[in-house]
């Protein structure tokens with residue numbers, strides 16, 4: 001039971017033009033519903049073609065508020081509103097060094113790359129080899145060749161490029177993996193779905209020399225984090 005209804009797979013029929021129209025409408029909807037506020041995130045969402053990150057048989061549904069299954073054991077491309085839901089409170093911005101745990105389709109990664117710009121850096125880690133290859137192909141085809149893609153357990157982070165200005169975990173965890181907090185720069189922020197008594201909450205952390213400040217944003221529904229800090233140990 002996943003908690004959402006996925007429309008039936010079908011051969012794609014929509015033109016690029018039609019999908020562009022749907023993308024522009026979706027952005028207006030996100031602004032109207034106050035998910036999307038900053039110009040940089042809006043421009044990135046206008047720029048990146050979400051349909052290029054969706055499995056072919058779901059491509060026509062790219063702008064529906066539905067997460068779609070991806071190749072791999074337990075991966076989905078999240079629904080469109082999830083990206084500003086995470087990136088707005090995170091304050092993801094120009095020049096940031098950004099770590100994403102859970103590459104999925106690569107769509108959120110491409111958005112992040114547009115937001116941080118050419119002087120920023122995006123590192124993304126995916127644990128599932130099939131999902132990893134799917135995302136890598138999508139990103140290459142869309143022309144994103146300067147993102148550091150790592151196949152492995154994102155719970156242990158990627159210390160080589162730390163400290164990060166911003167970290168985003170796109171799978172639900174019991175607690176934020178301690179290595180990720182370590183790899184966050186002082187003054188940096190991390191966002192993640194965290195499970196408390198069976199319910200997932202989107203939690204924002206800010207690190208300072210005095211410790212961690214924490215805010216709970218809303219309830220969410222994400223696939224579970226795997227690996228060493230996963231919900232069920234592997």
Ligand SMILES: C[S@@+](CC[C@H](N)C(=O)[O-])C[C@H]1O[C@@H](n2cnc3c(N)ncnc32)[C@H](O)[C@@H]1O
Nearest residue numbers: 075077102104105108126127153154225226227
């Ligand atoms: C909700 S999906 C990510 C959606 C993605 N943001 C997108 O735009 O398509 C969560 C992803 O986290 C991955 N994942 C789960 N545990 C992980 C871990 N320990 N390290 C790295 N990736 C992990 C899953 O395989 C899945 O691809």
